[in-house]
Amino acid sequence: MNLWLLIAKFGFLVILYAFVIWVFVVILREKARTNETLGSRFVVQLVSGPSSPKAFELRGIVAIGRSRENEIWLSDNTVSNHHARISMADGFWMIEDLGSKNGTLVNGERIDSCQRIFPEDKISIGRNQLIVINK
Template structure:
């Protein structure tokens, strides 16, 4: 599964990148998506797929991972949800079938 991440606000606003899951986000060059900022840990968080839904997991970062403004250890991400690491906030976009009734 691929996920499009768009930066919300700040100088890099509307800059977007597509990542293939699972993907580690962090300051390290070995991360799938590198964010070069001192408030971002080397391996800050991971995006992964579980039952067709994107989830985010904090990887023991020093400054935490926020979803909807709340610090999480792990949480689901639906299309248009936002998460923050360090000074950056990302909007999540992907194809989600959702609950079919």
């Protein structure tokens, strides 16, 4: 009986240490990703779609849509007049869908709320594909 208790205690300690190491790895990865983006100069590169190729440096609030009033104007009937917005919040670049009919996708996932963007993220708006670049 004592042998089983010893094995159970040892197994519990192994699982506990593995969990602690996993937490540290996750924290370090997020910290590295945060340091990569904090205060960085981002460019959004239009890589495919009716309006490509173009590049836009992110500054302040960047409106995206079919209307010529937008900083990023996409001449595409699948894009809403005021489709999405990219802005800085707490030192990070965020993208937000403005209630568009066809939605905004980041890395293939439709966004429902304001979402942080990172270098190499792929943004899909209508038939247009944009990629975030850290300059």
